[in-house]
Amino acid sequence: MRRWRTITSSVPILxxxxxxxxxxxxxxxxxxxxxxxxxxxxxxxxxxxxxLAMFDLPLLVVVFFAIARRSQIAGxxxxxxxxxxxxxxxxxxxxxYGIAKTVVGFGAxxxxxxxxxxNLGARFLGTVxxxxxxxxxxxxxxxxxxxxxxxxxxxxxxxxxxANGFLAVALFAVLDRLKQRT
Amino acid sequence: MENLITRYxxxxxxxxxxFVQVVALAVQVKRTDSKQESTRLLRVWxxxxxxxxxxxxxxxxxxxxxxxxxxFYLRGVRAENRELxxxxxxxxxxxxxxxxxxxxxRRLQLLLGFKEKFIAKTLAAQVIGSSGSEQSRSxxxxxxxxxxIEQGQAVITADGVVGKVLRVFGSSAQVLLxxxxxxxxxxxxDKSRLQGVLRGTATGQVVLEKIMSDEGVQMxxxxxxxxxxxxxxxxxxxxxxxxxxxxxxxxxxxxxxxxANLNKLEEVLVVTKMDQRAPTPSEVAGTVRAVDILTQRxxxxxxxxxxxxxxxxxxxxxxxxxSGTPTAPTKTSGSAASNAAxxxxxxxxxxxxxxxxxxxxxxxxxxxxxxxxxxxxxxxASANPVAGAAKSAATGGASQxxxxxxxxxxxxxxxxxxxxSPGVTPGAIKPAVVQKPANSGTKAxxxxxxxxADKPKSDxxxxxxxx
Numbered sequence: 001m002r003r004w005r006t007i008t009s010s011v012p013i014l015x016x017x018x019x020x021x022x023x024x025x026x027x028x029x030x031x032x033x034x035x036x037x038x039x040x041x042x043x044x045x046x047x048x049x050x051x052l053a054m055f056d057l058p059l060l061v062v063v064f065f066a067i068a069r070r071s072q073i074a075g076x077x078x079x080x081x082x083x084x085x086x087x088x089x090x091x092x093x094x095x096x097y098g099i100a101k102t103v104v105g106f107g108a109x110x111x112x113x114x115x116x117x118x119n120l121g122a123r124f125l126g127t128v129x130x131x132x133x134x135x136x137x138x139x140x141x142x143x144x145x146x147x148x149x150x151x152x153x154x155x156x157x158x159x160x161x162x163a164n165g166f167l168a169v170a171l172f173a174v175l176d177r178l179k180q181r182t
Numbered sequence: 183m184e185n186l187i188t189r190y191x192x193x194x195x196x197x198x199x200x201f202v203q204v205v206a207l208a209v210q211v212k213r214t215d216s217k218q219e220s221t222r223l224l225r226v227w228x229x230x231x232x233x234x235x236x237x238x239x240x241x242x243x244x245x246x247x248x249x250x251x252x253x254f255y256l257r258g259v260r261a262e263n264r265e266l267x268x269x270x271x272x273x274x275x276x277x278x279x280x281x282x283x284x285x286x287x288r289r290l291q292l293l294l295g296f297k298e299k300f301i302a303k304t305l306a307a308q309v310i311g312s313s314g315s316e317q318s319r320s321x322x323x324x325x326x327x328x329x330x331i332e333q334g335q336a337v338i339t340a341d342g343v344v345g346k347v348l349r350v351f352g353s354s355a356q357v358l359l360x361x362x363x364x365x366x367x368x369x370x371x372d373k374s375r376l377q378g379v380l381r382g383t384a385t386g387q388v389v390l391e392k393i394m395s396d397e398g399v400q401m402x403x404x405x406x407x408x409x410x411x412x413x414x415x416x417x418x419x420x421x422x423x424x425x426x427x428x429x430x431x432x433x434x435x436x437x438x439x440x441x442a443n444l445n446k447l448e449e450v451l452v453v454t455k456m457d458q459r460a461p462t463p464s465e466v467a468g469t470v471r472a473v474d475i476l477t478q479r480x481x482x483x484x485x486x487x488x489x490x491x492x493x494x495x496x497x498x499x500x501x502x503x504x505s506g507t508p509t510a511p512t513k514t515s516g517s518a519a520s521n522a523a524x525x526x527x528x529x530x531x532x533x534x535x536x537x538x539x540x541x542x543x544x545x546x547x548x549x550x551x552x553x554x555x556x557x558x559x560x561x562x563a564s565a566n567p568v569a570g571a572a573k574s575a576a577t578g579g580a581s582q583x584x585x586x587x588x589x590x591x592x593x594x595x596x597x598x599x600x601x602x603s604p605g606v607t608p609g610a611i612k613p614a615v616v617q618k619p620a621n622s623g624t625k626a627x628x629x630x631x632x633x634x635a636d637k638p639k640s641d642x643x644x645x646x647x648x649x
Contacts (some may be wrong), residue, residue, distance in 0.1 A: 040235050042314035050445040055314050072192035081198050088228035089311075090318035091348050091358055094221045095207035097315075099200060106196050132231075142317065145207050149363060150317060151384045 017146025024068040024179040034083045034175070035061050043089055054160045058082045059096075059104065060168050063130050064175050066105045066111035075112075077086065093146050100137040104130050118176075120169055127168035131161040226351060229322070233354045236310040236325055244308075269546060301415055303455035304338075305329060309447045310354070319362035319386060320345075321447060326353045334413060336453040342419040342441030343367060343407060344450050355452075359444050360420075361388050368410035369420050374399060377408050380420060388421070390436035397434065399426050405438055415456055 027033075039056040046053040047092040062082050066075030083101030087094040108130055116156050133156050209611060307323035325331050327350050337344045337357045345365065348358040358365050360381040369380045370392065378393045393399065403423045409416030424435040 016294070036231065039314065040232050043232060043311040044236050044239060046314065047312050047321070047447070053314075058314075075194050076192070076196050078201070084203075084224070085228050085231075086314060087223045088221070089356055089457060090313040090315050091233065091320045091356060091362075091364070092318050093207055093614040094224060095203045095210070098203050099207070101195070102199055102203065106192070138317075141207070148317065149384055159443060 002024055024181060025045050025063070026068075026178060026180060030178045031065070034178070035065075035078075035085070039082070039085055039089070054163055055167055056156060056160075056164060057171075058086050059066070059101065059131060059134055060127065060164060060171055061175075062101050062105050063108045063127055063168065064172050066108035067115070067117045069124070070112045072106055072109045075105035075109030076102050077105070079108075091166070092142075092148070096146060097142050099141050100134045103133045103137050107133060114123070115163060117172075123172055124165040124169050128161040128165040131164045132157065135161075184586050185503040195233065209338070225349065229351050229354060233310060233322055233324075233351075236322065237354075240310045240324070251634075263471075271312055279364050296449045298455060301453050301455075302457040303453075304451040305331070305454045306449060307331075307337075307355075307452055308449055309357075316386075317383065317384070318349060319359040321357050321359065322449060323355050323452070324353070325452065326351045327353050328353055330452075331452055334381060336414045336418075337450050338453065339412075339442045339447070339450055340416060342421060343414055344442050344444065344447065346413050353443065357450070361386050361444055366411070367420065369405050369406035370416075371399060371423070372404035372406055374403065378436070379408065380405070388438045388440060390423070390438050391433060393435050393436060394433045395432050399423060399427060399434060415453070416496075423532060432616055 034059065042045060042055075042057045059153045060166040061077075065078050069078075076095055079101035080098050083098035086097045090097075108126070111126065112125055115126065117123065122129075142150055161173060210220060219225075277608050305325060307325040310324045313320045313324040323331075323337075331347055331350050333347055333350055335347045337346060343360055345357045345359040345362075347355050349356040359382070360367050360380065363382045363384055365382050367380040368377065370377045371390075371393075374397065376393050376397055376399065378390045380388055380390055382388050390405065401423050404420060405420040407414040407416055407418040407420060419441045420439045421434055421440040424439040425435075426439075427435040429435040501610075
């Protein structure tokens with residue numbers, strides 16, 4: 001217990017002041033190409049490998065950008081844009097993914113101001129949490145407004161959340177190279 | 183006030199963005215019934231952005247596969263070619279048999295004035311992408327309005343039904359799969375002839391609805407399209423019944439396993455044109471007969487053996503049989519064909535035959551009639567090329583009334599053998615057909631029929647003319 005306390009105190013996960021927070025920005029090509037690439041892969045890969053449908057690459061990109069930028073408005077706008085683009089590829093009404101990812105973008109950027117985004121554990125847990133939040137919002141909107149007959153499965157959602165969490169750890173490490181310190 | 187805006191600015195923006203999206207969603211849901219689509223522009227932009235990348239990647243992938251297949255995978259081509267040729271021969275005979283069945287159906291339709299819908303034109307398309315959502319089961323194809331694709335057209339594969347075209351763009355189209363929960367297909371069960379509606383579920387499975395719980399539905403029963411939805415033509419394969427349960431209401435809960443693998447779609451066919459018309463008499467008459475195909479593949483017919491006028495009963499000398507080459511067809515009254523028909527008839531499950539082996543065509547009233555008469559009512563097309571070939575040969579042969587021979591055909595080696603015995607004048611021949619049992623499930627016509635094991639392995643003709 002003592003050792004654990006030493007570690008946590010030496011590497012703070014929770015920031016105590018805004019001065020400690022590193023805020024990053026991204027170049028315009030990166031900000032456009034990365035979300036488009038995520039949506040493209042999300043639409044293309046499950047055709048060849050159906051099990052990959054459990055991953056939500058656009059969601060991971062929303063979480064990454066929101067956490068790295070740490071701007072709530074930028075985060076929710078990024079989430080809304082990516083969500084609406086993802087919606088427009090489906091055959092359903094546009095806005096279900098948009099609303100869910102808007103909420104996630106806002107939440108992730110708010111939390112990003114208080115969490116060390118370079119910590120692997122925080123990235124994993126944060127992604128699992130935001131995946132579940134995304135699914136809950138999607139489920140509520142899809143059933144409540146669009147009246148889709150969705151079935152909630154805790155097992156499926158938790159497994160997908162964990163899978164997305166692991167993928168996020170690897171993906172964020174790659175995307176870190178695209179960061180530009182402000 | 184300014185402090186409040188600064189402090190709650192992000193929350194205000196969040197509320198505003200969410201409000202706009204909720205209102206837009208509500209408008210779309212309200213306009214679901216109307217044909218005007220308010221989000222068309224956004225969808226066009228998104229699809230125009232994403233699909234070119236998908237097309238490029240699919241093209242690159244298929245090109246790489248082609249290179250691999252064309253240059254590095256030629257080792258088994260020769261053997262495969264041989265197998266494919268045999269398969270083609272088998273399928274040609276199968277086609278003739280099916281054409282025979284179709285001919286009967288058309289005759290009946292003509293009598294009833296029945297108009298049928300059938301596929302007149304299809305367009306092959308490649309699947310380039312999906313919706314990327316587990317809740318929206320749809321795919322994108324690389325053909326659009328420029329290629330003649332229209333909304334509502336049926337999409338199929340060789341295995342079965344895939345879905346229908348939902349939205350069409352310039353060079354792509356969105357296809358709603360039949361396992362989506364918003365799709366529905368009118369289907370009919372093959373044996374029980376019960377009609378229902380096939381619907382997708384949230385989990386991607388398909389269930390058959392609107393069938394009363396007191397109906398008897400067997401597992402494994404084939405499900406085909408009924409044509410009632412005005413999208414899919416009647417008779418397309420959909421799948422088989424996988425599970426039958428009694429539902430909560432008065433309907434059965436039938437789960438169907440789809441024939442087409444919707445998880446691995448690569449190429450599909452879009453039905454771009456469907457005709458609706460009654461069959462014409464010329465169509466009914468102008469069918470290809472099995473005998474024509476068999477005649478084409480037979481060795482050339484030699485001249486009639488010369489008979490010595492001084493000794494008319496003597497056998498023709500140096501006949502083809504003696505040399506071991508395929509013999510010439512012996513001119514008979516066509517009873518061989520009728521026997522072939524009988525062989526086919528006895529292979530049917532009911533075993534109801536109108537004629538026995540050895541009965542001549544004159545006695546049976548024509549082999550073609552025998553073939554039709556001995557077929558049990560409602561019998562589905564069985565995959566029995568041998569029996570089918572014999573049946574078709576009988577039909578064509580009897581109607582033509584020309585030279586026939588006893589035929590020992592098998593699906594693998596389709597080499598008809600002739601049975602004229604030397605020393606017997608053609609006119610005196612009473613041929614009996616050696617009908618090889620089609621498979622273990624079929625029944626030989628009688629004891630005189632030669633079983634498959636007795637068939638000589640060599641290509642030498644079989645002499646089996648017992649009288």
